[in-house]
Amino acid sequence: MKFHFLSSKNTEAKNTEKKLIKLFGQNSVEDADYIIPIGGDGLLLKSLHNFNKLNKPFFGINFGSIGFLMNNLSNENLNDMITNAKKSTFKPLKMTAQSVNNEIFEAYAYNEVSLMRQTHLASKIKIKINEKVKMEELICDGVLLSTSAGSTAYNLSAHGSILPLDSNILALTPISAFRPRRWRGALLSEISKIDFEVLNNDERSSSVTADNVEFRDISRVNIVSSEENKCTVLFDSKHSIEDKILNEQFNF
Numbered sequence: 001m002k003f004h005f006l007s008s009k010n011t012e013a014k015n016t017e018k019k020l021i022k023l024f025g026q027n028s029v030e031d032a033d034y035i036i037p038i039g040g041d042g043l044l045l046k047s048l049h050n051f052n053k054l055n056k057p058f059f060g061i062n063f064g065s066i067g068f069l070m071n072n073l074s075n076e077n078l079n080d081m082i083t084n085a086k087k088s089t090f091k092p093l094k095m096t097a098q099s100v101n102n103e104i105f106e107a108y109a110y111n112e113v114s115l116m117r118q119t120h121l122a123s124k125i126k127i128k129i130n131e132k133v134k135m136e137e138l139i140c141d142g143v144l145l146s147t148s149a150g151s152t153a154y155n156l157s158a159h160g161s162i163l164p165l166d167s168n169i170l171a172l173t174p175i176s177a178f179r180p181r182r183w184r185g186a187l188l189s190e191i192s193k194i195d196f197e198v199l200n201n202d203e204r205s206s207s208v209t210a211d212n213v214e215f216r217d218i219s220r221v222n223i224v225s226s227e228e229n230k231c232t233v234l235f236d237s238k239h240s241i242e243d244k245i246l247n248e249q250f251n252f
Helices: 010-024 043-052 078-081 240-248
Strands: 001-009 034-039 087-089 095-099 104-109 112-117 123-129 134-141 143-147 169-175 188-189 193-199 207-210 213-216 220-227 231-235
Touching: 001 010, 001 043, 010 034, 010 078, 034 043, 034 112, 043 231, 078 112, 095 112, 095 193, 095 207, 104 213, 112 123, 123 143, 134 143, 207 220
Parallel strands: 001 034
Antiparallel strands: 087 231, 095 104, 095 220, 112 143, 112 207, 123 134, 123 193, 143 169, 169 188, 193 220, 207 213
């Protein structure tokens, strides 16, 4: 097996990277069979964005603060861990946004797309699902659409539902909803088309973020699940991501 290692700025992660390179060697990312990010979920996410075109599997090693999507390094041989690992396909969201000046922006998100207010005033957002208006006016700090892989990140902090990786479901979650106050969001099929329209955007300007890329002064956002830029992420078979997701739902 040929590996390409990369690490976060964390001292322990850097030391582990040096140790693994000494043991297994370092290959260019183009020549490697596997890409090994060493750090936290943020580094894995960055790696997916940087290297998705290479069609290489990713096996993350956890040296982050949470590392929900990462694997714990054990005394086992890395070759054996990867050989026995379980595969999950991360399918991104494709976001197309239009600004108030009619500029068009496109970006992909493996975690979530979030539309947020830019000023002290709450955003007013119209929501369409599959071309049909489902909410005429959501008054809120924002709203986000999360993939199953991203459901334990910002979505969970906003009290959204945790989704199994193989669920083929997206989580639509309000952020500090004012009206309708009791709306807690919705679970949507992965094949759904979601549209947000910012109302009164001359007074209530909003920005949109796809993972770590932000665009400001947005009037409309269209989101679909994309077959482009899919990535394979590997998980240690002895510490499955399915168990992590299940346990998180009973972690009070």
